[in-house]
Amino acid sequence: MVDLVAPGTVNTMPEATLEATADHGEVTGDTIRGTYEQARAELDAVAKLGISYDDVVQLLEDEGVEKFEASWNDLLKSTEAELKRLAPAED
Numbered sequence: 478m479v480d481l482v483a484p485g486t487v488n489t490m491p492e493a494t495l496e497a498t499a500d501h502g503e504v505t506g507d508t509i510r511g512t513y514e515q516a517r518a519e520l521d522a523v524a525k526l527g528i529s530y531d532d533v534v535q536l537l538e539d540e541g542v543e544k545f546e547a548s549w550n551d552l553l554k555s556t557e558a559e560l561k562r563l564a565p566a567e568d
Contacts, residue, residue, distance in 0.1 A: 483509040489541075 484507060490498070498504070520530055 483507050 488495070524530060
């Protein structure tokens with residue numbers, strides 16, 4: 478198994494994104510280790526522009542939860558429809 482970004486991370490990519498990555502992406506493994514200092518400097522620079530890291534993270538979390546919920550509801554609807562289709566006809 479290849480680590481997409483760093484060891485121990487969880488993949489939550491939508492299937493289409495995963496397929497696109499497999500088709501023409503380049504997976505290089507751990508791209509995080511050794512970049513913490515640079516990342517901290519960049520986050521500090523963004524904060525100096527008045528962009529709140531906490532606000533951005535909250536927005537991404539809220540939108541992510543909404544998208545997962547929508548996908549879950551779609552799955553429930555399609556599963557229910559398939560169960561109804563496969564159910565024996567009542568006399």
